[in-house]
Amino acid sequence: xxxxxxFEALCLVVSIYCFKALKATKMVYFIPFLLLTVLVEFxxxxxxxxxxxxxxxxxxxxxxxxxxxxxxxMFSINFKLPLLRKFSYAFMAILVLFSVFNYQFLQGPDxxxxxxxxxxxxxxxxxxxxxxxxxxxxxQINQNLVKQPFFWICxxxxxxxxxxxxxxxxxxxxxxxxxxxxxxxxxxFINRSLNVILYSxxxxxxxxxxxxxxxx
Amino acid sequence: MQKQQEGILITIVVASVFxxxxxxxxxxxxxxxxxxxxxxxxxxxxxxxxFEQTLLKTQLEIQEHTFNxxxxxxxxxxxxxxxxxxxxxxxxxxxxxxxxFEKTDELLGKVIRDLRTLSHNLNSNRLQEIGIVEGxxxxxxxxxxxxxxxxxxxxxxxxxxxxxxDNSLILYRMVQEVLNNxxxxxxxxxxxxxxxxxxxxxxxxxxxxxGRGFDTSKLQENKTGIGLQNIFTRAKMINSSVSIKSSEQxxxxxxxxxNNQPLLK
Numbered sequence: 001x002x003x004x005x006x007f008e009a010l011c012l013v014v015s016i017y018c019f020k021a022l023k024a025t026k027m028v029y030f031i032p033f034l035l036l037t038v039l040v041e042f043x044x045x046x047x048x049x050x051x052x053x054x055x056x057x058x059x060x061x062x063x064x065x066x067x068x069x070x071x072x073x074m075f076s077i078n079f080k081l082p083l084l085r086k087f088s089y090a091f092m093a094i095l096v097l098f099s100v101f102n103y104q105f106l107q108g109p110d111x112x113x114x115x116x117x118x119x120x121x122x123x124x125x126x127x128x129x130x131x132x133x134x135x136x137x138x139x140q141i142n143q144n145l146v147k148q149p150f151f152w153i154c155x156x157x158x159x160x161x162x163x164x165x166x167x168x169x170x171x172x173x174x175x176x177x178x179x180x181x182x183x184x185x186x187x188x189f190i191n192r193s194l195n196v197i198l199y200s201x202x203x204x205x206x207x208x209x210x211x212x213x214x215x216x
Numbered sequence: 217m218q219k220q221q222e223g224i225l226i227t228i229v230v231a232s233v234f235x236x237x238x239x240x241x242x243x244x245x246x247x248x249x250x251x252x253x254x255x256x257x258x259x260x261x262x263x264x265x266x267f268e269q270t271l272l273k274t275q276l277e278i279q280e281h282t283f284n285x286x287x288x289x290x291x292x293x294x295x296x297x298x299x300x301x302x303x304x305x306x307x308x309x310x311x312x313x314x315x316x317f318e319k320t321d322e323l324l325g326k327v328i329r330d331l332r333t334l335s336h337n338l339n340s341n342r343l344q345e346i347g348i349v350e351g352x353x354x355x356x357x358x359x360x361x362x363x364x365x366x367x368x369x370x371x372x373x374x375x376x377x378x379x380x381x382d383n384s385l386i387l388y389r390m391v392q393e394v395l396n397n398x399x400x401x402x403x404x405x406x407x408x409x410x411x412x413x414x415x416x417x418x419x420x421x422x423x424x425x426x427g428r429g430f431d432t433s434k435l436q437e438n439k440t441g442i443g444l445q446n447i448f449t450r451a452k453m454i455n456s457s458v459s460i461k462s463s464e465q466x467x468x469x470x471x472x473x474x475n476n477q478p479l480l481k
Contacts, residue, residue, distance in 0.1 A: 141253050163236040
């Protein structure tokens with residue numbers, strides 16, 4: 001088990017701890033999502049460590065699609081401009097279609113779906129930028145962005161997907177036989193570091209939710 | 217070959233860190249942009265508020281100047297002429313029947329007294345001489361004299377002593393406006409003014425009547441008359457808040473919360 005898994009579990013615990021505050025907002029959806037994430041990580045870990053190094057790509061390929069649909073849905077809730085909301089709904093449908101297409105015709109069932117990951121990453125970064133754009137519009141100036149729970153979700157997502165874009169793009173190259181060992185090490189290192197940033201941001205967001213509720 | 221691989225891996229790590237830094241830079245940029253924008257907007261609003269305050273202060277100064285002028289004219293000109301008329305009437309009294317003379321003299325005396333009161337009410341110098349508490353008491357006494365109202369004034373010693381001259385005049389005009397509203401609209405026969413200190417920082421000034429009351433939802437819909445609007449505007453000028461409690465047939469209470477640190481200095 002890695003430090004990233006520890007942060008995921010910690011994030012789940014914090015979200016449950018802040019349940020009362022999250023219940024009042026749509027942020028409550030993060031609890032089942034984080035539960036699913038921890039479960040997927042745990043099953044993924046078991047499948048490679050116990051069952052004779054069995055491949056767990058199928059699990060992560062499904063989870064990647066679910067993850068992007070969930071984030072897109074959260075963006076659609078938090079967007080104020082109707083156009084962006086519609087765009088995020090469209091993205092959800094396109095991503096599912098792309099994922100199926102990738103499974104059938106591109107990378108197949110035996111590979112990690114890096115194309116889906118890159119496609120989703122690009123749009124999540126785009127959505128983060130759109131969210132920040134909405135906040136620099138004059139009508140939002142009065143509110144404090146740092147005290148918005150979803151801002152911290154965006155911070156985590158932006159840094160995670162920006163930081164992992166290179167490593168995901170070169171995933172197949174790094175797994176090639178002559179770089180397999182070093183490639184794995186680098187991939188794990190970058191991915192775990194970014195996961196720590198991502199889940200720390202999520203934890204910050206949940207704690208802000210709790211503080212905001214106290215302030216009311 | 218080994219070195220080439222190392223080079224590739226280092227490039228990947230550097231590129232990832234570079235992308236991460238771009239993200240962080242973007243966030244910092246947004247944060248500072250928003251902070252600057254908010255500061256700019258706050259400054260703009262502060263300037264607007266100051267401008268409005270200055271404008272209101274000027275309007276009130278002009279109004280007070282006009283009031284003082286009218287007051288002097290009533291006191292020195294119309295009052296003098298009426299006194300002369302009364303003296304002349306006394307001279308002519310020998311040729312008039314007693315009943316007519318007494319009635320006319322009584323009416324003339326009342327006109328002179330009312331004009332003197334009006335002159336005092338309009339004159340801000342007099343208020344500054346006697347102080348806000350005495351000014352308010354005198355307003356109630358005048359109402360009491362009409363015989364239509366019974367009044368009560370409750371204030372502990374040294375009440376409202378922190379209110380400066382400019383603000384006490386504004387407060388006095390606000391109370392005058394409230395009393396005018398009671399006379400015109402409330403159909404009340406009892407008026408009570410209570411001053412309640414709320415620590416050293418603020419005092420509550422409550423004006424209650426036992427009149428027919430009104431629907432306070434009109435206040436939220438901005439369907440109020442000029443008089444009430446003036447009260448709210450003046451209250452804002454002296455950093456005072458106004459709350460109105462009223463229900464139909466159960467009278468009205470207007471509460472001013474007067475703070476120790478007025479905006480108008």
